[in-house]
Amino acid sequence: MKITDVRAHHIRIPYDAGPASFRQGASAISALDMVVVEVSTDGGLTGWGDAFAYVCPKTSCMAVTEMIAPQARGLEVPDATAIPAAMEQVQRNLHLFGRYGITMFAISALDIALWDLAGKVKGVPLHRLIGGAKRTTIPAYASLMRIGVPEQIAGECSKAIQSGYSAIKLHETTVPAVAAARKAIGTGVPLMVDMNCPLDGPAAIRFAHDCRASAPMFLEEPVWPPEDFATLAEVRKQGGLDIAAGENACTVHQFRQMIEAGAVSHAQPSVIKVGGITEFLAVAELADQRGVQVIPHSPYFGPGFLATLHLMAIRDAGLIEMFFMNRPACLWGGRIDVDESGHVAVPQGPGLGYEPDRDVMQQYRVA
Template structure:
C-alpha cells in the first residue's frame, strides 16, 4: 500500500455562454480546478480536488507546483493507509517528527493558504484510496451515514430583482426545497440587495428555504443594514456577510441580528474555525474539503460543530470530487442538515467524471460506491489540462 506517485493537473474548461453568470467575481467564462491523483505501487489510484479560489475561476499553477515539488517528495514510499500521519507530515514539514513525538503541531510557515489547499487534494485522494481498498464509501470510514438521504439546496441566484423570482422558481421546479442567492457588492447598493431578497421571498412563498450569500463583500455597517432590511424574509442563513479577514466584524453582526450567520468556506484548518466559534461569530459552519485541509480536517470541523451545537453545511461548490467529499462529510456528521448543489455552469461537476451526479426529488442519497465513487474522464482531463512553465 505504498505511494508510488502524486500528480496534480490544473484543469480549465470554458463555460458555455448560455450558462455563464456575473457575480462579484465578474463574468465567469471558465471553470478551474486542480485534480490530484495519488497512485499506489499496485496501480490503484485515488482522486481529490485542491482549490486556488473559493469561486470557480482562478489560476491553479501554484497549487500544482506545491504538490509536485514539495508534497510529492515527502510522500513517495509512505503507507497510504496512514492518512492522519501523512496529514501531520505535510502540515509540519521537516519538524513532523517533533509533532508526532510531542503530540502537538510544529507547522511550516505556509500553514495557511495554498499549502493547505494543496494538501487538501492529497488528503481527499487518500480517503478515496482507502475506501476503494476496503470496498466501502468514505462515509463508512467516518462511522457510517447518519441518515439515508439529505435535502439539497440549489445554489445560484444572480438575477436582477425583476428576474430573481423566475430564476429561483426554475430551481424549485427541479424538486429543490431550498435555494441560495447571491447578494453584496455585485448589487451596487445594500438597498438593491434587500430589494432582490424581498422579490425572491415573494416569489418563493413561505415554504422554501432561502439563503443569501454575500461572498464576504459587505462592510460591517452594510451587513447590519442588509440584515435589518431582510429581517422579515425568514432567511435560513446569511452567508459570509463580511470578509473572512474580519472575524470580529462577523461576530459583531451576529450579535445584532436574529438571522443565522454562516461562514467557513474561506478558512484554513479547524484552528481558524475554532477562532470564529470562540468569537461567537457563527451559527452554521461551512468547511470546504478542497480548502480546509481535506476530508480529515473537515471531519475535525464537524466535531467542533457538533460540540458547540452549530449546524454543519459543507461548502460543495466545485468539481464532482470536492462535491462528493462534502457529501460524505455531511452524511457522516449528525450536525449536518442540508447539502449545497451547484446550479451554475459547472462542467467539472458533470463532464469531468464518468458517473452521473444528481439530486432525486431535491434530495441527495447516502453514498454507497467505494471511496468517493468517482472516476475521471481522462479524455476531458487531457483536453483541458493546462501547461505550466
C-alpha cells in the same frame, strides 16, 4: 501502501448559468476550473483528490507539484488510521508557506486522495471509514451565481424550484435582490444569502435588519475581512439573523477561533480548502460540541464534491451546495445530478465511490 507519484490535472469545463455571473476580484469565472490530483501507489491503486482553484488553477497545480508531490512520494500509509498523523506531518513540514490559502488547498487534495485510497484498500465506501452512513441521499440547494437584477433573480429562483431544489442560496448584496427571491419562492422555502465579505460591521447590521422581512436562513460572510470574528459575532448579536461562515477558513484551529468568538450559527468547512477530509471531520466534531450547525461549502464538480457527499451521509441532517448551471460534461457522468426530489445519491463504491471519466479529463484538460 506506499505513494509512488502525485500528479495535478487542470480540467476546465464550460458552463451556462443563464443571466448569472460570478466575479472574484477582477477575474470572472467563465468555466469550471478544477485541479484534480491523481495519487499513485506501489499496489496499483489510484486515489483522487481536489485542490480549490476557481481562478487560480495554475497556482494550485504548481503548489501540488512543488510542495505536495515531494512530501508525498515514498509516504507509507498502511490504513485510514494513519492518515491524520501523516497529514499533520505534511502540515508541519509546509507551515512556512502559509497555514491558509494555496498551501492548504494543495494539502486538502492529498488528504482526500489518501482517504479515497484507504477506502479502496478496504473495499468499502468512504462513509464506512468515517462513521457509517445515516443517509443514502443528501438534499441539495441551488447555489445561484451573482445576478444583480431582481427580476432575473426571481426567474432563476423559480427555475431552480421547478427543477426539484427545495432551498436556494443567493450571491447578492442588495435588499431588493433578497426580497425578489423570497417573493418568487414563497414563504416555505429556505433562502440563504452569501455576500462574499463586502461590508463593515455597522453596514452588515443594517443590512441584516433590512432583510429580516425576507426571513433568510442565514447571512453568509457579510463582513470584511472574513477573519474578523469579533465583528462577525457583533453582527450576529445585533443583526437579528443567523450568520454562516467558513469557506475562507482553513484547519480546525481557525474554526475554533471563529466558534469561540460566537461568530457563527452555521459552520461552512470546504473540504478542498480546509485541509481535506481529516480537517473537515475535526471541524464537524467541534461544531457539534458547541451547538453549531454544519452546512458545507461545496459548489464543486470534482472529487471534493464526492467527499462532501460522504461527509454529509454520516450526519443526521444538513444540505449540500450545488451551483445552479448547465454544463456539457461531468467527470462522473450523470451520477451526481440532482434528482426530481432535489437530492443527490451518496456513492456506494469503494473510496470516494466513482472513478473520473478519463475521456472527459482528456477532452477538457488544460495543457
